[in-house]
Amino acid sequence: MVKMNDVAEKANVSKATVSRVLRNPETVKKDTREKVLAIIEQLNYQPNILARHFRRSETNTILVVVPNIMNTVFSHILGGIEHAACEKGYRVLLANTNKQVEKEYEYLDHLKQRQVDGMILLSARMDKGVLGEVMRQYPVVLTADYLEGIAIPTVSIDNVSSARTATEHLIKLGHSRVAHITGPLHLLLSQDRLKGYRQALLQNNLDVDNILIQEGDFSYESGYNQMTKLLALEHPPTAVFSANDEMATGVIKAAKDYGLSVPEDLAVVGFDNIKLSAIYDPGITTIAQPMFEMGKKAMELLLEQINGVEMTKRQYVLENELIIRDSCGAKLLKDN
Amino acid sequence: MVKMNDVAEKANVSKATVSRVLRNPETVKKDTREKVLAIIEQLNYQPNILARHFRRSETNTILVVVPNIMNTVFSHILGGIEHAACEKGYRVLLANTNKQVEKEYEYLDHLKQRQVDGMILLSARMDKGVLGEVMRQYPVVLTADYLEGIAIPTVSIDNVSSARTATEHLIKLGHSRVAHITGPLHLLLSQDRLKGYRQALLQNNLDVDNILIQEGDFSYESGYNQMTKLLALEHPPTAVFSANDEMATGVIKAAKDYGLSVPEDLAVVGFDNIKLSAIYDPGITTIAQPMFEMGKKAMELLLEQINGVEMTKRQYVLENELIIRDSCGAKLLKDN
DNA sequence: CTGAAAGCGCTAACAA
């Protein structure tokens, strides 16, 4: 393995100069620099990055803690993170937790051992006290998920207002019995979407009927099952706001199996705007969550912290958008 | 930052002993070990992993080069890799190429600079000569994709035979005009699926009509467009084998828009068995590619190489399975 | 079973 010293000797300069050529080229005279570069090329010298990491105790690597990479929403956020990281010369280390808290704690050690320069959490189930302690000492950003009562830098959308928008959309289309299939209610995000749903009803002088609120777990199956329950009601809903797109497909399938047409007999709105919602038949009206952008922004925030930039703002709320497709029936009205 | 020496002093042993306790506990007397462990705990000592990596010039990290993390197939393979890696104490560094060859070359440097112990490629567009050179020097495994004429360890399914199975399934259901929408034909994998399709026709004494073979790019849109073309034919097909599930949804939508029912008027078979194919309405009959398993196996193979195990076998072909759902019409027959 | 000691290859003061 050819090392820095070999290059230095061959170029008749010191190691220090070679090091400078590599890391601060502008501090070296053009002639010297070019000579060194030529020798590097000639010897096919590859710097030992591990030695550099050790010496500088920084790694240009960040850790992304994700509950499940196989979930579209997370893989898209990850895409945004990777994109921004790569642009800034950072590398991304993947940490899948499978939703286990213990895993989150394990990965904390990577930070403590300085194996990574910072961490982006797409899931924060760990104790807030611990997390608070960690964020005081290391660069950390939270996205996708969020927490109350802790000033951790966060990138998210306004789940309350976007759920309100989704629900209002259904109300404006003339529905007064609008059901909501929630995500797992231990997630703040699900609670907020439920809150938005409630607000929309109240602001439009509609009663909140708890029988129309069913908890799902973001899976197709839960959408199907909860919708089946709702359809068995004496006064079933005529519209459903589903807390994500996958459950919305379950809702639609349940309705079809029950002999109903979507959107004619049942209007459905989803959430996330994953590819599925565009591909599905009928196309699913949904709230677009800017997943890629969220990842990108989270990475940018993390870099600011790593570079010691004073954080003036800690909560970044990105724009969301209601994407109108076929499942809500709005296009039906327009066409007539 | 408390370091190994601090622990050593406080425990009245040498650094060497502390190091041994950490890395080879069995070589240290029980008493000493426990004493050291207690001090480590007490001082909350965190080993400097960067120093270790440098010293040992190994990182317990592997690089995964993926064309696009946001693609379900790749994110599932990645899931399998991550799972196996984590189990063996390895970490996964993500390298998204966005399908650019230059990126692949860039990431090769990580290997050369020993920033990672090995590499799994989910995409190999680079020059075979270069790749051959690399695999001679470093642990490398290829999965998802594959190459001809190079003995690189590979984990894949038999795309020819599975495509044959898919096509035969349609033929057995009575179809004689079976179309095929291929993936991008510069991929060996797409060529092989096409080969399997051809074989099935020939073995069943059916002519291969080139007009029925249309190249897609794995996207919904290409499925839709190519199917629209096929439907405009004088003798349109009565069945379609689509090279992936996403295109199959496009095919089905095009058929519906043309006034046809699936599977009554058009039978469709997809490929991959991503979640979408189960959720879609109608459920899509498809070839299940064991994505998670492929990732897992690839990681295991890589570890063998890293640990210097002699590779006896270089090509691992995993089992695939035909999953019969609604889009092919087989269930229709059964029900009658 | 334990300790002493010699670096791993690079970076960053500091000096010139």
Place this chain on the structure above:
DNA sequence: TTGTTAGCGCTTTCAG
């Protein structure tokens, strides 16, 4: 603008 030098914190011979 360049060189000299002193480590970074750990692992690993080698000796005892």
